[in-house]
Amino acid sequence: AFRKARKARVFLPRLVASMEVEETYIMIKPDGVQRGLVGEIISRFEKKGFKLTGLKLFQCPTELAQEHYKDLQSKPFFPKLISYITSGPVVCMAWEGVGVVTSARKLIGATNPLNAEPGTIRGDLAVQTGRNVVHGSDSPENGKREIALWFKEGELCEWTPVQEPWVKE
Numbered sequence: 501a502f503r504k505a506r507k508a509r510v511f512l513p514r515l516v517a518s519m520e521v522e523e524t525y526i527m528i529k530p531d532g533v534q535r536g537l538v539g540e541i542i543s544r545f546e547k548k549g550f551k552l553t554g555l556k557l558f559q560c561p562t563e564l565a566q567e568h569y570k571d572l573q574s575k576p577f578f579p580k581l582i583s584y585i586t587s588g589p590v591v592c593m594a595w596e597g598v599g600v601v602t603s604a605r606k607l608i609g610a611t612n613p614l615n616a617e618p619g620t621i622r623g624d625l626a627v628q629t630g631r632n633v634v635h636g637s638d639s640p641e642n643g644k645r646e647i648a649l650w651f652k653e654g655e656l657c658e659w660t661p662v663q664e665p666w667v668k669e
């Protein structure tokens with residue numbers, strides 16, 4: 501089936517979760533902050549066992565929002581997206597762990613919260629695509645790019661959580 505799919509150029513999701521230590525940029529959007537969901541959202545990544553390496557409350561300037569979402573600049577909703585992201589403080593986070601990029605996307609759930617599974621952040625806590633409370637990088641490359649974009653040097657911490665041997669074999 502795999503060979504057939506490749507021949508037909510059918511997209512197959514990664515079957516095996518990545519075993520690489522990766523970094524991802526997670527951001528609680530202004531609606532998540534305004535609705536008092538900061539603790540709840542951080543808690544989900546903490547409980548999973550990932551390592552927090554950067555954290556700040558931040559009022560995002562327009563130019564940064566435009567740079568972050570530059571791949572979407574031709575979309576009709578782009579102006580609305582930029583005013584949403586700059587409408588109040590966001591919580592910027594860098595998280596590290598084995599397979600963290602894909603895993604965080606699963607914890608977050610589908611872009612449209614009405615399609616997001618119960619148990620995911622968007623599935624449990626949001627209703628509309630334009631108010632979907634959280635962002636997560638979609639690839640390890642974008643994880644690195646976005647962490648570099650949102651954090652200055654000296655704002656990230658290298659540390660070893662005491663729980664590490666109880667999370668990793």
Ligand code: ADP
Nearest residue numbers: 572577581610611629630631632634635636638
């Ligand atoms: P995701 O955040 O799940 O990776 P996308 O990269 O497709 O999703 O879009 C980035 C963000 O742009 C979404 O999280 C959402 O806030 C916003 N967005 C996407 N599509 C729409 C839409 N049709 N209408 C309004 N906002 C949208």
